[in-house]
């Protein structure tokens with residue numbers, strides 16, 4: 001069964017042709033996207049053998065080996081001028097690794113990327129900003145008691161501030177109730193830490209973080 005996180009991310013693939021799902025693990029996302037007819041073909045890639053074996057098993061079980069190709073590769077190193085991949089997903093990875101993968105990738109033919117960094121989303125958004133990608137949609141979701149940001153981007157330009165980079169320009173604009181709840185609970189957490197804090201340096205850092213988070217609610 002596909003998770004809510006992957007199901008929501010897959011909605012942004014509709015109408016594209018050839019998907020590359022980097023860090024695919026079980027290949028549930030490309031399988032779902034093909035089954036639903038969102039894309040016609042897919043590459044399910046991972047840099048480790050075991051996840052790729054799981055991916056192959058799942059693809060074969062569904063009889064989708066003609067539509068979903070598995071590739072053992074670091075990041076998106078298989079992308080080049082010739083291939084037809086027009087949409088990329090990188091989901092469920094830390095932002096540092098994700099940024100590194102994007103930095104090394106040949107993305108000239110790619111029209112859209114759907115990204116879901118588990119951490120350091122500000123590094124991913126900074127990469128997008130600096131490499132002429134524009135965020136066209138974003139979702140803030142809770143799945144299995146964890147919060148996730150899903151970023152959808154296409155070629156274009158944008159200018160972000162620090163709040164935008166951490167929380168997402170569109171999430172900040174839409175301010176969904178779940179996001180407000182999350183920021184309020186983070187502010188509560190830092191306020192409690194502030195009550196316990198002894199030294200002035202820690203207090204100063206906590207106050208700065210609280211002020212920053214309040215900015216996300218303004």
Ligand SMILES: C[S@@+](CC[C@H](N)C(=O)[O-])C[C@H]1O[C@@H](n2cnc3c(N)ncnc32)[C@H](O)[C@@H]1O
Nearest residue numbers: 022023024025046047048051073074075091092
């Ligand atoms: C937590 S899983 C996420 C699986 C799936 N994308 C999802 O969101 O449910 C992360 C996967 O990324 C793979 N991975 C980590 N670094 C990678 C890299 N540099 N290149 C390709 N795959 C990588 C891991 O082997 C693992 O299978």
